Amino acid sequence: MKATNIIALIALIFCLNSSAQQSGAPPAIFKADSEILAELDEAARNSTSAAGVSVTISPGISVRRRMSSVPQYSVVHPHSVEIYRILEGSGILVTGGLLIPPLAEQTSDDLMRTLHGIEGGLPRRVREGDILVLQPGTPHWFSSIDGDSITYMESRVRVTTAPIRYQ
Secondary structure, eight states: OHHHHHHHHHHHHHHHHHHHHHHOOOOOOOOOHHHHHHHHHHHHHTOOOTTOEEEEEETTEEEEEEETTSOOOEEEOTTEEEEEEEEEOEEEEEESSEEOSSOOOOOBTTBEEESSOEESOEEEEEETTOEEEEOTTOOEEEEEESSSEEEEEEEEEEOOSSOOOOO
16 A cells, blocks of 8 residues: 555656646746836836836846936935946946935835935946945945936845844
8 A cells, every 4th residue: 555655656746747847937037128218218207206217127126217307315225235237327326334314204124215315435436337236234325317317227135134224
């Protein structure tokens, strides 16, 4: 009886494995450049948000455009690492230091922000092709944006349950 059960179990595992191999992995998530730009343009037409506008590609991955015509938030994500790749435009990104109070209302446990800038951070000129890695708890702020806007791919991954705060 035990031998029969073992043989049946092995046969079931083989069938499940064979079925999984035939179906294969799902295809990559894809969004064409023209579609992303059209969505950003449409969102930007009616936006005055200090956070800019974004198109979500998949959870944690988006393309964000910040406009120079509106004030920019200085931001800290105490639980998440962010990776930026500048796709279009240029400006000054300040990282490190401290957010200048008063802080805006907190809308998430992973977001602290102010419209008053950063004290003691390092300003860097960023432009198309540059990559930045913002560790959890690192203040960051576009203190100036050249031209109308700056567009970047943003990957944000929550990496800790305990907030990292230097503030």
